[in-house]
Amino acid sequence: MFEDVMKNIRSILHDTAGIMLENDYDAIMVKELSDSNILKENRPAESSTNQTHIAITGKVNFDFFPYVNIWHYNNSKNSEQEMKSFYILQVPFIINKQNAYYADKQTKLLFLNNDQLIAKGSIKISRPDSAQMELGNTSQSDQNFRLFRKLFFEHDFLIMLKIANKVEYEAFCIKSDDAQKYNLSSVTKFNPKRKQSTIVDIFTVNSELLRDENDKYSVYCEGGFNRILYGPPGTGKSYKIKNIINNHGINNYIDGLDHPNVFRTTLHPEFSYSDFVGQIMPIVKKNGGKTDIIYDFKPKIFTEALKFALSDLNVPVFLILEEMSRANIAAVFGDIFQLLDRDVYGNSEYKINNDLIAEYIFDDSNKKIFIPSNLYIIGTMNTSDQNVYVMDTAMKRRFELEYISATDYIREESGEYKNNYIFSIQENEEDIESVITFDWITLIKSLNKFIVTKEEKGGLSLTEDKQIGQFFIKFKKANENISIKEAEDYNFNQIKGKLIQYLWNDVQKHSYSPHSIFLEDIESFGDLYNLICDKKMIFSSNFMEFYNSSRGF
Known part of the structure; x- marks a missing residue:
């Protein structure tokens, strides 16, 4: 019976999403989801349920998961409601990328460069003497499991496969039409292989993530990554970092305001390992009537971020490294380089010995250190920077590289472009009343096109790294603290100073085009x-053709 059901499931997953199951399994559960089992935003308009979990009904199905029996709550004669959530077990589910995109091409599940991710769903008994178990309560499961549940609509099917001899599961969504086609409703809800045994070891319940059973700092949650955002200047890399932070657990993060979970620094040519990790420094201490000089380790931003991340593995921590290419990054990371290799759960694949960091964090210099999965390392690089350090290939391989294009223009919710600015200059030197108006977004669109267009088509024939991002200049708006004139003077000074200087020295001088x-x-x-100070025309007729074309003229 079990093998027959598995054969059918293998066929369904292969046909719907091209998935080839590779593990051995010892239990199967298939469940059609009613409106009460799906998230509120996916329910039909007429639905009146407020349920926040998936109901696993029938005690015969309870054996699919390990669970905690809380006597003070489950004792029907003397049940204490406040004890219901005294223990909440979370079990790991492997979510498959192909299946997620089959269910919803716009899913917000973040697989990055992996084919799978780990989600943690809660398990607990619903009510005293109840024949119902609660799976995946929205307030007691992690963000990945909540996003996984978002794939489901009424009458879709949830397939869960227990990996043999482990407290670890694979979970899949099958849309209602396909479920009907393959007659999933006929599959037994809970189907175990008999004579199997699974040791539920509290230290290794999450797929043996704990490398050392005596290490209380071993990691339970997943998700961390190393990523570099790179692109031309002003493309909104810092804006992108804000979105990453918001989407990975700190919804209220705002640039410019201090947040304890965000550690940020800017690298420069003199930035070193001691600035990044820390160093032993002399410290003067008063001892009665005399002065003692002792030497102690003074931690820096990486060590501080690591300690903070290890202090609470359930909250995300972000280490932001701006302008990474301006420092010798291999020297900055030193032995920390070895920790950048991460396993599928986001933890360092290899641990290293570092006496100073270990003593500072663990009070034990013999402990091995590692980067936990709740520590995200995000760097930025400008591709147009000159006289900078080149990052070696080995270092690049340990980061995800995300290109931020200069031609991705960000809009307000109203549809208007962010950070736009309008200014006018005299179009014809002989006619002082002739005026042409430029707006920032159209100007950079036409400049970016002109920069990369081949010379035979009238452009400069340069590479994308010479392009200009939307936030290359950050314009001011008049408000109660800044008058209209003050804002206008500031903004035009940025045009005639910052923009014109960049175009002359870093763009035009690098082109061999006749244009x-x-x-x-x-x-x-x-x-x-x-000329620009006098607000007179500076742009060639050749470039103005590109500008007018961008305006639709």
Whole structure:
């Protein structure tokens, strides 16, 4: 019976999402989800239920999961309601990327470069002497399991497979049409292999994530990654970091405000291992009437972030490294480089000995250190920076590299572009009343196109790293503290200073194309600067064709 059911499930998963099951399994559960078992936002309009969990009904199905029997709550004669959640068991579910995208191509489950991720679903008895178990309560399961539940609508089927001899499961969504096609409703809800045994070891219940059974700091949760956001200047890399933080557990994080879970630093050519990890420093201490000098370890940002992450493994911690290419990053990381290899759960694949860090964090210099899965390391790099350090291939391999394009323009909720600015200059030198109006977004769109267009098509034939992002200049808006004139003066000063200088020195000078951004009779930066200060035309007719084309003229 068991093998017949498994054969059917293997066929369904292969046909719907191309999945080839590789593990051995010793129990199967298949459940059709009613409106009460799906998330509120996916329920039909007429649904009146407020249930927040998936109900596993029938005591015959309880053996699929280990569970905790809380006598003070489950004793029907003397049940104490406040004891219901005294123990909540979370079990690990492996979620498959192909299945998730089969169910919802827009899913927010973040698989990154992996084909699977781990979600943790809660398990507990529903009521005293109840024939119902609660699975995946929204307030007692992790974010991944909540996002997994978001894949399901009424009459979709949940398939759960228990990996043989482990407290570890694989979970899949099958849409209602496919479930009907394969007659899933006929599959027994709970189907075990007999004569199997699973040791429920509290130290290794999460897929043997604990490398050392005596190590209370071994990691239980999953998800951490190392990622570098790179692209031209002003593309909103810091804005992207804010979104990453918001989407990984700190919903209220706002740039500019201090948050205890976010550690941020900017690297520079003199930034070293001691600035990153820490070093032994002399400390002066008063001892009665005399002064003693002792030497003690002074931790820096990596060590502080690591200690904070290990102090509570259930909360995310973010280490933000701005401008990574401006420092010798291999020297900065030193032996920490070995920790950057992460396993599928987000923990360091290898632990290392570092006496100073171990003594500071664990009070035991013999402990091995590692990066836990709740510590996210996010760096930024500008591709246009000159005279910077080159990151070696081995280091790059240990980071996910995410390119932030200069041509991705961010809008407000209203649909208007963020950080736009309008200014006017004299179009014709001989006619002082002739004025042309530029807006920032259209200007950078046309500049970015002009920069990469081949010279035979009228452009500069340069690479994307010379392009300009939407936030290359951050414009000010008039408010109660800044007058309209003050905002206008500041914004135009940024155009004539920052933008024009960049275009002249870092873009135009690097092009061998016969075409130019600027008027051909401008022979020096001084000439260019004087013209823009007087708000006179500086752009060539060739470039203006690109600008007018971007405006739709």
